[in-house]
Amino acid sequence: MxxxxxxxxxxxxxxxxxxxxxxxxxxxxxxxxxxxxxxxxxxxxxxxxxxxxxxxxxxxxxxxxxxxxxxxxxxxxxxxxxxxxxxxGKCRLSLAVPKTVEYNGVKDMDKLRIATSYPVILQNFLNEHNISAEIHEISGSVEIAPGIGLADAICDLVSSGSTLFMNGLKEVEVILKSxxxxxxxxxxxxxxxxxxxxxxxxxxxxxxxKNNKYVLLNAPNDKLKEIIALLPGMKSPTVLPLAEEGWSSVHSVLNENAFWDIIESLKAAGAQGILVVPIEKMII
Ligand SMILES: Nc1ncnc2c1ncn2[C@@H]1O[C@H](COP(=O)(O)OP(=O)(O)OP(=O)(O)O)[C@@H](O)[C@H]1O
Ligand SMILES: O=P(O)(O)OC[C@H]1O[C@H](OP(=O)(O)OP(=O)(O)O)[C@H](O)[C@@H]1O
Ligand SMILES: [Mg+2]
CATH class of the missing domain: 3.40.190.10 (Periplasmic binding protein-like II)
Structure with missing residues (x-):
């Protein structure tokens, strides 16, 4: 099977x-x-x-x-x-209008013609906001619709925003994050x-x-307590003596989101030779 x-x-x-x-x-x-x-x-x-x-x-x-x-x-x-x-595949489904058009809120979509490849999601969104608009379903190149007079607004996927920008459009509402x-x-x-x-x-x-990094650093023993307090680790950090007397090597796992803040604090607390290594698999 x-x-x-x-x-x-x-x-x-x-x-x-x-x-x-x-x-x-x-x-x-x-x-x-x-x-x-x-x-x-x-x-x-x-x-x-x-x-x-x-x-x-x-x-x-x-x-x-x-x-x-x-x-x-x-x-x-x-x-x-x-x-x-x-x-x-992170992106958002958004409403956009020509950048010259003044926009004051979803109510401005009332009675407009909106081009989209997502008629179901768009219709639900319009219903939730009590707006009646005319949905023009097209299967691609949606951003071109206002420029060729097919619609007043569009509802399409946005990531960097460069497709909107190149077509003279501005994003005005995010309907969905995907x-x-x-x-x-x-x-x-x-x-x-x-x-x-x-x-x-x-x-x-x-x-x-992917969301975590393996961090190794050297710490003077008199600063160990302070440094360890900054590190979460999977259970708690590993501490090993260095060949040089009075120093230790500290190993830990840091979450990507908290990463830069913690690294800065570690340096300030006296950590040296900080190495950051990617982790391939992580099983807790
Ligand atoms: N600009 C983007 N950045 C990030 N993710 C995106 C972007 N555009 C689309 N996606 C995501 O990737 C998916 C596939 O996008 P793609 O443009 O390849 O679809 P498609 O042209 O419909 O492909 P298919 O030929 O399979 O029908 C989208 O449904 C969306 O979830
Ligand atoms: O905000 P941006 O980074 O410019 O991305 C947005 C564009 O990406 C997607 O199209 P894609 O490039 O996949 O082309 P396709 O839908 O025509 O296949 C989407 O339909 C937008 O047109
Ligand atoms: Mg498709």
Missing amino acids: KLRIAIQKSGRLHDDSIKLLKECGIDINNGVNKLKTEASNFPLEVFFLRDDDIPQYVEDGVADIGIVGENVILEKNRPVKIAEKLGF EAALISNGNLTPEQDALLQKLLFRIQAVKKA
């Missing part, structure tokens, strides 16, 4: 999806134009599909699990489970679910490792 996973064939999520599987120690050979492949060292079959189709395939059980953006999951509105958010997620069929057999749990265990170890 194999678990079947659907990932994007090409596009924004393809490379990161393959990378994640590789980081989980799963070997797949994804030859050009191959639509299906198998892992050599994990009971996993991989289907390469258009991202829009993935929620439906997972609902129908053609694939057991899939990797797709939350924006697509919400738009397709299929009864699938989100098993894990994956931390890549990232890639692992979805699963709601009726997996116990065997399929066991494989999913095995995969999730690996994904979580990879995710945790």
